Amino acid sequence: MRYVVRENREITNGIYRLRLEFDGIPTPGQFIMINCGGNTLLKRPFSICDHDADEIAIVYRIKGKGTYNLSKVKALDTLEVTGPHGHGFDMFDKFNNILIVGGGIGIPPLLFLSKKLKSKNLKIALGFKSDVFLVDEFKKYGDVVIATEDGNTGIKGYVIDVMKGEIKDIDMIYGCGPMQMLKAVKDMAEEYDVPCQISVEEHMGCGIGACMVCACKTKTDSGFQYKKVCKDGPVFWSREVVF
Amino acid sequence: MNLKINIGNLELKNPVLVASGTFGFGKEYSHYIDLDDLGGIMVKGLTLYPKEGNPPPRIYETPSGILNSVGLQNPGVDVFIKDELPFLNRFNTKVIANIAGETIEEFVSLAQKLNIDGVDALEINVSCPNVKEGGMSFGVDPNSVYAITKKVKQVSNKTVIVKLTPNVTDIKIYAKAAEDGGADAISLINTVTGMAIDINTRRPVFKNVFAGLSGPAIKPIALKNVYEAKRAVSIPVIGMGGISSAEDALEFMIAGATAVAVGTYNFISPTGSIDILEGIKKYMLRNSIFDVNQLINSINV
């Protein structure tokens, strides 16, 4: 489907927010695939950061040529997009004390999740290298604590250090961010015996579950199994995932 | 307008198929296109037992192409028959089972298990570059191609297609080996072997070092192989490799392909196979061609 871009602007150094007309009904944790044009071939996956009536937003970082091309797109341009794809975060009525842990460019999908969970008691721990983004929006939905690697904002250090202080009385943890962070979140969830879901990344081909290239190693009773990040995930129970 | 073509005894309603491994077992794409519109579906490579495949990463984008190293992850032939085939059989299209044995005996067992209603043809995959046992090691040896084809033909009551690898010096020898073994058709090309290196770690991107290149980057190679293979055999040729437009598909047919398969392009556009079919029809109308068979091997040299 081709959708009209409503806005595409830099919100902090090298990080952009793109708003797009959209007629699908996404759930938090799901993603879209965008044809980024130029001499890119495969579509690029991006998590949905926000959803309103007829519009979604993504927040992305310039990584290579696809995201660079995307950063040049202007309002009223159209983009070829598929989705929403994948299995997002499961939300449970019975859990009220929720901890959300995000790192870097893994943070965007957690905003959409926080919005959906806003009636709950939300603790939100966000980690950045230096420049922060989306923080004010998170503050609408819960208590936010911040860590930056250079101490630019909040506590100097890693989000996982902040998380430690917040984990008491938590019923459920949701995480998205770099692999080391997810591994630490998984370990801590297991240490404190709190159910935890994490959103993982893998390079994709089709994005819809047909080509088997987006393998995530998961534990099974008899050993392990490669599941599909695009279809079974990108959100998995942290217990399942083998790092 | 006639779009029907024949592959051995099998009549396809049109010459546009989807290539093995790029279309799963059809379910996912049924949300984007009507599977009834396809000439046929070449399903993901099936092995005798479930196969977990290679560790990630499994894909890497290159200029106009992708390298993949899936390693034939699939649920195995029995689960395919039980869980996937019934869905495919709801549609009025041909089901072509792509089979990958590690030994000749496994190819025979796979063919026997697939002697069932709902399977229209077998595609013998002797050309997968991403597995250690079997795969391309068979496909680069004409004697193996001949022997496997012959054994499968002996036990199978289906149309038998042999899928060839381009990673050989002379494709004609392999095309001929398949024909001599009794193949009803050949299909080509499977992926071209390639590699990529991460310059920061100086390690190969893929654990297996080599991977298979597909997409527009390989189209000229594929076209040349189809053209040459067609000249070596009298059985039909199914052409594939980088096809991303109706024009690409037409080139293959003019070069000698009776049918074409769309692979990597399904990833770029999930409706791509049908768009290509529509484009072929338009070309035929524009050029007053009433039977698609008139296009096959119509090259002027």
Ligand SMILES: Cc1cc2nc3c(=O)[nH]c(=O)nc-3n(C[C@H](O)[C@H](O)[C@H](O)COP(=O)(O)OP(=O)(O)OC[C@H]3O[C@@H](n4cnc5c(N)ncnc54)[C@H](O)[C@@H]3O)c2cc1C
């Ligand atoms: C489920 C999911 C959600 C994502 N959500 C976001 C998001 O909200 N914001 C954001 O900035 N980024 C997100 N990413 C990462 C984003 O997809 C990559 O940064 C982007 O594909 C890079 O493309 P490129 O052409 O700029 O970079 P290149 O490095 O040139 O890309 C080359 C190839 O590798 C793939 N690739 C590179 N990095 C990644 C990666 N980390 N994950 C998957 N594929 C990759 C590209 O898609 C492309 O096929 C997400 C990834 C996944 C899997």
Ligand SMILES: Cc1cc2nc3c(=O)[nH]c(=O)nc-3n(C[C@H](O)[C@H](O)[C@H](O)COP(=O)(O)O)c2cc1C
């Ligand atoms: C991700 C992926 C998986 C594939 N899996 C198989 C397979 O299981 N069996 C097979 O015979 N070919 C497989 N192929 C090869 C394709 O069927 C096709 O021959 C090749 O990709 C060239 O066509 P294309 O350039 O249009 O993709 C695979 C290709 C890709 C990209």
Ligand code: FES
């Ligand atoms: S990207 Fe094709 S199965 Fe996930």
